[in-house]
Amino acid sequence: MMNKQVRLASRPEGLPNDRNWSFGEGPVPEPGDGEVLVKISHISLDPAMRAWMNEGATYIDDVKVGDVMRANTVGEVIESKSEKLHVGDTVQGVLGVQQYALAKPKELLKIDASLAPIQSYLGVLGWPGMTAYFGLRDIGKAKEGETVVISGAAGAVGSVAGQIAKIKGCRVIGIAGGPDKCRYLIDELGFDGAIDYKNENIRNRLSELCPKRVDVFFDNVGGEILDAVLSKIAMRARIVISGAISQYNNPRFRGPNNYMALLTYRARMEGFVVFDYVKECGEAAAEIAQWMAEGKLKAKDHIIEGIENFPSAFLRLFSGEKLGKLVLEV
C-alpha cells in the first residue's frame, strides 16, 4: 500500500503551473503512540491555498518548498494508537494533498457523517461556511432591510453568505462570472439580483439593483470589483474583507484605489480570520445544518475525482470553472 502525495516543487509567480508541483509515492506511515492513521477521502481546494504558496507569513506560515501541499481534508481513521479516536471514525483535519496521513487527535475534529455528506465539512459546514457565518455576523453586522452585496457569490463562501443575508431579511445582490452562475444565484439560492461581471458593467448594474446604495459588502474577490462597490457604498457601510481571489495570482497585488469612499461615507473596511472563531464553530454549523434541513439554505459541491488531477482542479478556483465548493475526491 503506497501513499500518493503532491508536493510544492517551486514557488509560482502568477498562476501555478505544472513545474510548481511534484508527484510522489511513499510508504503509508505507521502510527506511533497517541497517533492515528487517516485515509483521506476528500481534499478541499480553497483560494487561501494560493497565498500559502508564497514566501513570507500571512495569517499562517507558508508551505515550504518540498513539503506536501497543505490542504484541509476529511477522511476515516483506519488505524489508531490513541484512545480518543477509533477505527471507523470520520474526521476533518489539515492533512495535506495526499492519500494517507498520521495525526494526533487534537489536530482532528470528529465529524458526524450521518448528518450530511462528509465533504460538506469542507464546505458549507466547514471553514467556508464558517467564514460566511461569522464574517456576516461580526464584521458585516448585516441588519434586516439593509442591502448586502456579495462578490464571488456563487462560490463556497459567497453562496452561503448570500443565503444567510437573505435569512436575516436583507436585500441581497450577488456578483459572479457568467449568466449560468447568475441564474443559479437568483433561481436556486433566492438572491434578489445578480451581476455578471464578465458581461455587464458592474457600476451601472449596482446603481440599478441597489437604489439605496450598499450597506454591507462581503468581498471575496478584491481588485476592480472592490473599487466598483466602494463607489456605491451607503453611509456607515461595512466592507468585509474575506478574500481577494482576483489578486492572489497577481505579482503586483493591487488594493482599492477608491478607499477614500470610506471617509466620504464614514465607512469601515475590516478583515477577519475564521480560525479565531474555533470555539463557536460547533454552534454555527448546527444552525446552518438546521437552515439546510428547513430548506432555507442550499449548498452545492463541485467534486473532481483523482488526486492526480489536483493541479488542474486547483486552477478552476481562479478561472471560475466550477459552481459551489470545489473538492477533490481521492
Added chain:
Amino acid sequence: MMNKQVRLASRPEGLPNDRNWSFGEGPVPEPGDGEVLVKISHISLDPAMRAWMNEGATYIDDVKVGDVMRANTVGEVIESKSEKLHVGDTVQGVLGVQQYALAKPKELLKIDASLAPIQSYLGVLGWPGMTAYFGLRDIGKAKEGETVVISGAAGAVGSVAGQIAKIKGCRVIGIAGGPDKCRYLIDELGFDGAIDYKNENIRNRLSELCPKRVDVFFDNVGGEILDAVLSKIAMRARIVISGAISQYNNPRFRGPNNYMALLTYRARMEGFVVFDYVKECGEAAAEIAQWMAEGKLKAKDHIIEGIENFPSAFLRLFSGEKLGKLVLEV
C-alpha cells in the same frame, strides 16, 4: 471700499496653477434683513480644499467654476441686521477666499477672541483640532500603552492628534518630511520618535521604533506611507482615514495595495468626517484649550499675509513648506 476675491477659474489636473484662479474685486455687499457683514481677518488653508476643486461630490459639494473659492475663515461682524450677532462680535464660518462676506447667524459660530488668538479657531480649536480629537477617540480608540503612528505629524491635524495620544499615555511616532519637522515633533511636542519620510526608509524605521508593531495609525497622507504602515500593523489595529494629502493632486489616485494586512491582522480601516461631530465640538475645544493652558499641548500657526498670496500659500500644503496650521492673514 472694495471686496477682493479669489475665484476658481478652471479645474486643476494635478497641482493647481495660476490659470486655475482668478482675482477680482466687487463692491462690499449690504446685509439684508437677518444678515450680517463679516470682515474676514484670517482664511484657513486646508488639504480638503483640493478635493472640493474636483468635479463630483465628495462629502460636500464641489466648488463650481466661477465661484469664490470655498474656505473656512474667521473675522469680525462690521454690520448687523440680525439681533443674534452684533457689530464687534468675532465669528468663524465658511465664507470663502475674500475680504468681506454676508452671512446668516446660523452659518456662523461666535468665538471667544479673549481665550486664544483668533486664528486658533481655524486650527487647534477648529476643524483640524476637532478632526484629531474625534478621529483618535472614536475611530482610533487609542488606549494607554498602545503604539500610535501619525502621518503628516507636523501638520495641523497630525500635531494635535499626536499630542492627544501622548496625553492618553500612548507611545507616539510621527512621520514628517525633513529633519527640522522631526526634531520639532520630538523636542517641542514630546513625540517618542519621528521618521523623516524624505530621507529615511519608513519600513525599517517603523520596525525600529515600533517593536510591538502599530496599534493605531492616524493617516493624513495615504499613498506609500499608508502601505508602509499597513505592513507593520498589530493584531486588531485601527487605521483612521483622516486624509490622503499625498494623493489629492494625483490624477491616478492610488489606494493601499497592502490592504490584505487588514485580514491577516484582523484590523480595521475606517473613515470619518468631522462635520458629524458639530454638537460635541464645544466640549472638545474646551478640553483642548485646558490642555494648552496646562502646557500639555502646543500649537503652531504658520501665517502668510495678503489675500493675493493665496495661490502660492495654498501650494505649501502639498510641498510641505510650512510648520503647523497654514493660515492666510487678510
